Amino acid sequence: MVDVPDHLVLLVLEAASKPNGLQLQSWVLHGFLPGDLQQAQSLQETQHKPNRVFLLELTDDVCLERITLRATDPVSGVRFHPVTRPTPSCVVQSRLKTRPEDSTHTVTQALDQYRIHSAALQVNTRLES
Structure with missing residues (x-):
């Protein structure tokens, strides 16, 4: 398993939302967002805001x-x-x-x-x- 830096995940989300991108309607980020306050704040600064977050305990x-x-x-x-x-x-x-x-x-x-x-x-x- 490879840990991908947060900024790269956000870049992929950004690229996917461009007109020629994937046009994401649904997405799951396992083990990334929001795992901590920094990740949550980084995600909030983008146009990609999750409508649900599940914390599995x-x-x-x-x-x-x-x-x-x-x-x-x-x-x-x-x-x-x-x-x-x-x-x-x-x-x-x-x-x-x-x-x-x-x-x-x-x-x-x-x-x-x-x-x-x-x-x-x-x-x-x-x-x-």
């Missing part, structure tokens, strides 16, 4: 299980998970690799940051309503 335990247990087979490139997509054999299981950013410590830090940013966004949204 999971417990930390569910997030940790989903992320920290996933691993990739370096031979096939297929991602496996012991709960949702077990490996087909012990041979595949023995060669699985996990990404460093999927460690419990890193995921816990990311969840903490998400909670801080999304809480500020929710408070700001309520104030504007």
Whole structure:
């Protein structure tokens, strides 16, 4: 997965709205907007304003299980998970690799940051309503 800088996502939205663009009528920005106050303010400065924003909440335990247990087979490139997509054999299981950013410590830090940013966004949204 690659993190795309906010300004590039906004440029794509802008290009899509031009007369020869995609003429977006419906769109979903997964993991981008508005994830924090800066993203919300950047989006508000454009002509693209969402009419709905969904915040999907999971417990930390569910997030940790989903992320920290996933691993990739370096031979096939297929991602496996012991709960949702077990490996087909012990041979595949023995060669699985996990990404460093999927460690419990890193995921816990990311969840903490998400909670801080999304809480500020929710408070700001309520104030504007």
